[in-house]
Amino acid sequence: MTATSGPGFSLMQEALGYAVMAEIPCVIVDVQRGGPSTGIPTHGSQGDINQARWGTHGDHAIIAMTASNHQDVFAVTVEAFNLAETYRTPVILLFDEVVGHMRERLVIPEPGVIPLVDRLRTSVKGGVDYHPYLPREDGRLPMSDFGGVHRYNVTGLFHDMWGFPSAEPRVVHDLLHHLVDKLENRTNLLARYKEYYLEDAEYLLISYGSAARSARHVVENRRLRGEKLGLLELQTLWPFPENIVRQKCAGAKSVIVVEQNMGQILREVKLVVDEPQKVFLANRIDGVFITPVDIVNIFRLIQGKGV
Amino acid sequence: MAVRDYLRERFFPHLWCPGCGHGMVLNGMLQAVEKLGMSKNEIVMVSGIGCSARISGYVDFHTLHTIHGRALAFATGVKMSRPELNLIVPMGDGDALAIGGNHFIHAARRNIDITAIVMNNRIYGMTGGQFSPLSGPGIRATTAPFTNIDYSFDVVELAKAAGATFVARTTSYHVQQIADIIKKAILHEGFSVVEILSQCPTYFGRKNKAGDAVDMVRWFKNNTTPIGSKAKQENPDLIERGIFVQTERPEYCSEYDKIVGIAMRGQN
Numbered sequence: 215m216t217a218t219s220g221p222g223f224s225l226m227q228e229a230l231g232y233a234v235m236a237e238i239p240c241v242i243v244d245v246q247r248g249g250p251s252t253g254i255p256t257h258g259s260q261g262d263i264n265q266a267r268w269g270t271h272g273d274h275a276i277i278a279m280t281a282s283n284h285q286d287v288f289a290v291t292v293e294a295f296n297l298a299e300t301y302r303t304p305v306i307l308l309f310d311e312v313v314g315h316m317r318e319r320l321v322i323p324e325p326g327v328i329p330l331v332d333r334l335r336t337s338v339k340g341g342v343d344y345h346p347y348l349p350r351e352d353g354r355l356p357m358s359d360f361g362g363v364h365r366y367n368v369t370g371l372f373h374d375m376w377g378f379p380s381a382e383p384r385v386v387h388d389l390l391h392h393l394v395d396k397l398e399n400r401t402n403l404l405a406r407y408k409e410y411y412l413e414d415a416e417y418l419l420i421s422y423g424s425a426a427r428s429a430r431h432v433v434e435n436r437r438l439r440g441e442k443l444g445l446l447e448l449q450t451l452w453p454f455p456e457n458i459v460r461q462k463c464a465g466a467k468s469v470i471v472v473e474q475n476m477g478q479i480l481r482e483v484k485l486v487v488d489e490p491q492k493v494f495l496a497n498r499i500d501g502v503f504i505t506p507v508d509i510v511n512i513f514r515l516i517q518g519k520g521v
Numbered sequence: 522m523a524v525r526d527y528l529r530e531r532f533f534p535h536l537w538c539p540g541c542g543h544g545m546v547l548n549g550m551l552q553a554v555e556k557l558g559m560s561k562n563e564i565v566m567v568s569g570i571g572c573s574a575r576i577s578g579y580v581d582f583h584t585l586h587t588i589h590g591r592a593l594a595f596a597t598g599v600k601m602s603r604p605e606l607n608l609i610v611p612m613g614d615g616d617a618l619a620i621g622g623n624h625f626i627h628a629a630r631r632n633i634d635i636t637a638i639v640m641n642n643r644i645y646g647m648t649g650g651q652f653s654p655l656s657g658p659g660i661r662a663t664t665a666p667f668t669n670i671d672y673s674f675d676v677v678e679l680a681k682a683a684g685a686t687f688v689a690r691t692t693s694y695h696v697q698q699i700a701d702i703i704k705k706a707i708l709h710e711g712f713s714v715v716e717i718l719s720q721c722p723t724y725f726g727r728k729n730k731a732g733d734a735v736d737m738v739r740w741f742k743n744n745t746t747p748i749g750s751k752a753k754q755e756n757p758d759l760i761e762r763g764i765f766v767q768t769e770r771p772e773y774c775s776e777y778d779k780i781v782g783i784a785m786r787g788q789n
Contacts, residue, residue, distance in 0.1 A: 228588055229588060229591070360583060360585070360599070361565055361583045361606050363562070365561060365562065365581055365582060365583050366583070366584070367578055367584045367585075367586065368584070368585045368586065369578070369586035370587065370588060378532050378578060379578060379586070
């Protein structure tokens with residue numbers, strides 16, 4: 215695992231692509247701050263959502279997750295390692311400055327309470343021709359420790375089952391499909407989210423990371439007044455849980471995406487829902503944490519009540 | 522074991538141009554490994570990007586073909602986790618000293634037990650003949666059609682100043698010396714730098730009217746001399762060959778082991 219913030223994450227993009235191509239399990243934490251460039255150091259932002267998806271060049275798939283409180287940060291971090299090992303992929307943890315600088319209670323579970331995924335190792339014996347990049351039927355790739363009993367080549371170039379560079383169209387086509395399909399075909403399986411009062415929600419808030427704290431506050435407050443608000447808190451951002459978001463939004467009068475950027479997840483939500491015109495943005499981009507009042511003001515505008 | 526047995530012949534033919542010096546470097550390097558009687562399982566070869574970097578694919582060791590300039594960073598990771606393995610890192614001049622310059626000086630500063638080989642053909646070959654930090658002034662390249670104005674690094678002086686504890690230079694003409702020096706570099710415990718002047722007839726040779734591969738190799742023969750030779754005193758323009766530095770300094774992984782020991786004290 216390695217951890218950084220905005221500009222450091224930009225510097226890591228080349229090696230991130232290498233890890234995707236060479237199928238190296240690893241976890242990268244980006245505690246987001248405002249950008250572009252050095253931007254606004256140690257102030258809150260959620261501006262790196264699309265960078266996590268497309269920051270490194272070339273077609274690829276990636277897992278990115280987030281959380282809104284320290285207990286969830288703990289759980290999601292363990293989950294990130296499990297997914298990295300299962301799918302042999304980098305997993306990005308997109309936390310943000312607010313969660314990063316906050317102090318709050320954390321209960322560390324006893325070892326064994328949270329299931330851990332062990333690295334899948336090859337059963338091929340030493341001295342036998344080992345194919346480090348030949349996936350099993352289920353798409354998983356058993357590993358032999360580098361420098362151990364098998365000698366093989368690792369490269370960032372498109373490569374065959376021995377890990378040797380290849381520009382053979384069939385090899386390139388199959389490898390790219392393998393890299394993308396192993397995650398994109400499991401979007402539902404990879405989706406982690408929490409939901410609050412969704413059963414009868416007329417107004418659905420979608421949020422993630424620190425912004426979800428304010429969104430949840432609004433939902434709970436309005437419920438006390440009998441207003442039917444609900445919150446879908448996303449923890450998996452990539453691959454985007456499109457089926458889940460589409461289903462949850464189906465019955466809502468309006469959907470409000472609460473985030474601290476100019477609408478990076480808003481765009482994804484609009485792409486997957488049946489009625490994109492009913493999706494609105496409640497955001498803040500000035501380095502200040504979005505408050506429940508900020509959200510309520512936009513909510514009133516959507517209801518036609520004025521601020 | 523014969524030198525041939527260290528090759529992955531299934532992946533031949535190699536991609537180097539006819540007359541390229543990199544195959545001569547590969548030959549000398551494998552002779553060194555053969556003379557040391559090393560098994561294929563105890564060697565890790567890490568390379569970056571460029572013509573030189575493809576060398577790792579052709580040898581039957583544990584091989585890691587990484588990203589441009591970062592071969593030493595990856596090699597540091599491998600060495601730290603598996604200090605019992607021997608790390609050999611062949612790099613081109615651009616790979617080692619332009620984008621990889623920072624990793625180069627810091628690996629030298631740490632004195633981590635890695636054998637770094639700079640295959641210096643003074644040009645970026647794979648990308649089409651751009652000048653490198655080792656081209657030097659007056660040299661023509663695709664990106665310097667009216668000659669280059671950048672002064673070059675002296676790999677030996679740079680490695681010495683950065684703290685490398687083994688520093689040597691030879692050329693692709695002197696294949697026996699390549700084998701001899703790399704043998705000593707592998708045995709040396711600490712960061713070893715071996716600069717090997719290599720010819721690129723395709724770009725450097727063509728742009729600078731240096732003749733064909735044979736002419737370029739002959740130039741290495743006629744313009745280099747052993748360290749401290751009489752010829753050097755008479756002609757200061759000659760390039761010296763041989764081992765410039767061979768000193769002892771605590772090695773990084775063993776120092777790190779000591780720190781781990783201190784940190785673990787009282788915890789068991």
